[in-house]
Amino acid sequence: MAENKSLSVFIIDDNEMTRSVLRMTIQGEDFDVIGGAANGKSGLERVLKLQPDIVCLDIVMPDTDGLELLQEIKQALPLTIVLMVTSSNDRETVSLALQRGAAGYILKPFNKGTILDTLEKVTVLRRA
Numbered sequence: 001m002a003e004n005k006s007l008s009v010f011i012i013d014d015n016e017m018t019r020s021v022l023r024m025t026i027q028g029e030d031f032d033v034i035g036g037a038a039n040g041k042s043g044l045e046r047v048l049k050l051q052p053d054i055v056c057l058d059i060v061m062p063d064t065d066g067l068e069l070l071q072e073i074k075q076a077l078p079l080t081i082v083l084m085v086t087s088s089n090d091r092e093t094v095s096l097a098l099q100r101g102a103a104g105y106i107l108k109p110f111n112k113g114t115i116l117d118t119l120e121k122v123t124v125l126r127r128a
Contacts, residue, residue: 007053007123011036012043012069013085014061018108022056022085025112031119040064048076054123057102059086059093067096074101081122085110 009031011019019036027033034050037043040063047055055073059066070082084097087108094105103122106114 006030006032008032008034008050009054009056010034010043010047010050010052011056012040012047012061012066013056013058014038014063015058018058018085022115025115026056026119040066040069044069044072047073047080051077052080054081054083054119056083056085059084059088059097067093067100070097070102071100083118083122085115 023033081103084102084105
């Protein structure tokens with residue numbers, strides 16, 4: 001990374017294993033994972049309170065449409081980078097996510113290199 005400043009990351013995903021793997025992958029790689037949530041309601045509340053630099057957001061969750069949550073986050077915190085991390089890979093969903101303000105899109109299952117490369121790409125302007 002170009003700068004030493006860590007960017008804060010918040011993870012919203014209903015799958016505990018996914019949250020844990022993302023946390024372990026991201027933490028210490030010029031990023032500071034400041035929290036996570038298993039559902040959209042608590043995730044949105046905590047994101048609005050903590051105002052992280054980056055939100056890693058699942059699309060398919062039992063209580064929440066991740067695309068609607070994306071839109072709510074971007075309306076409230078337009079400078080927050082939202083990275084979609086999901087198993088939903090149809091073109092319409094990808095297009096909607098990008099139209100609603102997602103900075104990037106990663107399909108599950110993912111590997112460490114993919115996550116870190118994508119984070120590097122979507123945060124380059126924030127670090128400039």
